Amino acid sequence: MERRQVLQLLAASASALAFAPARPASAAAATAATAAAGGQPRKVVVIGAGILGAAIGYELSKRGAEVTILDRAGPAAATTGDSFAYLNASTKASSRPYYTLNWLGMAGWHAWQNEPGAPLPLKWAGSVYWRDDAAKARQVAETLATVRGWGYAGQPVDAAQIRRLLPGVTVPGAPTGTFYPEEGSVDPAEAVRALLERAQQHGATVRYPVEVTSLIVEDSQVRGVRTKDGELRADTVVIAAGHGSQALAESLGVALPLTASTGILVHTAPQPHFLDKVVFASHNTFRQKVDGRVVISGSGHEGGGGPGSSPEEIGRGILASAAQYLPQLRDAEIERVSFGQRVLPGDSFPIVGFAPKVSQLYVAVSHSGVTLAPVIGRWAATEILDGARVDLLDEGFRPDRFA
Ligand SMILES: Cc1cc2nc3c(=O)[nH]c(=O)nc-3n(C[C@H](O)[C@H](O)[C@H](O)COP(=O)(O)OP(=O)(O)OC[C@H]3O[C@@H](n4cnc5c(N)ncnc54)[C@H](O)[C@@H]3O)c2cc1C
Structure with missing residues (x-):
């Protein structure tokens, strides 16, 4: 099919x-x-x-x-x-009902995409995960096994496959990871x-x-x-x-009851299109928006920067870390460093x-x-x-x- x-x-x-x-x-x-x-x-x-x-x-x-x-x-x-606006259910493997809700959310974006009206800036090219750390790599593999058992599309990938999936990205070492082909992202x-x-x-x-x-x-x-x-x-x-x-x-x-947790993202100026997937590399998460801007966080979704650092310094720190995967963006113009407050029930x-x-x-x-x-x-x-x-x-x- x-x-x-x-x-x-x-x-x-x-x-x-x-x-x-x-x-x-x-x-x-x-x-x-x-x-x-x-x-x-x-x-x-x-x-x-x-x-x-x-x-x-x-x-x-x-x-x-x-x-x-x-x-x-x-x-x-x-x-x-x-x-960050990654559309997925694979990160919800800890709860079957929550996973199902997110799976329906992904499907709902497809339904909306087919409805008349202003177009939605979506990308559906999948996501790629890899971790250098053996214990974390095992977790990635376990998550894949769980969600596959629930019928989710995903496959293990080796370093050569990761490089083929991400031609615009430098992939250091010989990692193994996971590719979820049906996931996507939207410009929120x-x-x-x-x-x-x-x-x-x-x-x-x-x-x-x-x-x-x-x-x-x-x-x-x-x-x-x-x-x-x-x-x-x-x-x-x-x-x-x-x-x-x-x-x-x-x-x-x-x-x-709600709490907040801060998630820091660097938003670059528009770049030539080189990336269609969402990438969870060992130390950074990144994707390129439909308008060419690249959005990058530090480890996981967290971002980084020492106490007292300015937003510009934090942004430069994240770009320096991400340069191992995206050397072409080391000196990219930073339009914005956002300090988003997650809404956590x-x-x-x-x-x-x-x-x-x-x-x-x-x-x-x-x-x-x-x-x-x-x-x-x-x-x-x-x-x-x-x-x-x-x-x-x-x-x-x-x-x-x-x-
Ligand atoms: C760094 C980061 C990464 C994230 N990554 C993802 C991801 O990959 N995938 C994903 O699905 N989610 C992700 N999230 C979570 C997601 O962004 C949020 O769950 C979502 O945006 C919440 O939307 P909302 O409409 O509930 O709240 P908001 O976007 O906060 O909207 C609430 C609105 O209500 C208005 N408002 C508040 N009080 C009043 C009032 N008294 N009167 C009138 N207006 C009022 C505010 O001005 C605001 O515009 C991420 C969040 C962050 C910060």
């Missing part, structure tokens, strides 16, 4: 899964569906225009809801704009702008800078939001505000669904939010508009687990 057919099959089977009948509605969600069936489109305010807010806003507006997306800064102004800020444009074509309103200062609650039901510009009434409010989500939810007594798993205590308040917060955006967007729309309850989200991803 050709690679393109494999990817189409992946997208088709995931679409089928994504549209699989959901479980019967909870009482609160059933009320939502009844109200929506009353003739008027359901009014939904989405707080946050990062990747999750854009995804949910797009899916809701596609389904006919009257959507307003608000952001206190602008599209992709927070974590999403600083994301551009993807947010495209999704917002698509949502607007379906009638959504996008407003920024508009900060939501509090939520309007009457009779234990959310009725809208207060902003510095005034109130906005809604049937449902979605909190997709990344690190801003905790304060909003907790102001209503809804526990939403208390137990590291996504928090998606109606909040406890307050009716019609929906929450969507996650790490790996770029991979997961399509599936979280689609299922949030299913739960909000159809009053259904998607069963995979009950496998450890609901907000009430922190109650």
